[in-house]
Amino acid sequence: MKSSLRAFGIGLFLAGASMALFDNLSSDSIQKDNTAYEKQLDDYEKQIAELTKQLNEQKPDSDTSNKTDEQTTRTTEKKSAATEEQNKSDVVEETIYIYENVSIYTIGQQAEDLGIVTNGxxxxxxxxxxxxxxxxxxxxxxxxxxxxxxxIAQVLTGQPTE
Structure with missing residues (x-):
């Protein structure tokens, strides 16, 4: 009985010692990581200061920026018109055939398969x-x-469109 208690005590001592050792190692690595991060942060702050300085030196005059804004606006308007024209040409026109006793599911699936609707x-x-x-x-x-x-529902039922 004494030997098992002694073995248990030695095991507890070794476990405690290893935990203390690992705690010291991890705190050392945390300190090293913190130091590295602080150095990296200082480097970034220096880069930001340098870029800010360059930006202030190269500020364009207001006339140039206004011309650039006008050109950007014209380009955007042209792209919008082109996209609108393309959307008109992307319209799918198909014929759906409905026979007697066809299910509503079949109609929806046929419309989706033909590209008339995205979700039948x-x-x-x-x-x-x-x-x-x-x-x-x-x-x-x-x-x-x-x-x-x-x-679409109004066309398929023959109801007048409003």
Missing amino acids: RELELYLSKPEFARSIQKGAFDLRSDMTIEE
Whole structure:
């Protein structure tokens, strides 16, 4: 019994000693890391001061900056017009064919597959509303991708558009 207590005591002593040793090592490495970070911070502050000085020396006069702003505005307007023109040309125009007893799910999936809507499930849910579900017409319907879900539903049900 005494030997097991002695062994247990020695084990506790060794565990405590190793923990103390590792604590000292980690605090030394933390101090080294802190010193390195402080040096790096000083270097960054010097770089910021240098760049600020350069920026102040190279300040453009207001006339030049106004001309640059006008050029930027014109360029932005041209890009907007080009994007708008491209969006008009990206409109998908397709014909959906609806036959007797076709499901609303099939209509939504067909519209999504043709690129008329991005989410066929959304069209399906909209068409399931009572005012549309009972009045979907059979036939061929020309639809465009720039139409809203409501407009598509009105075309498929033969309801007048507002």
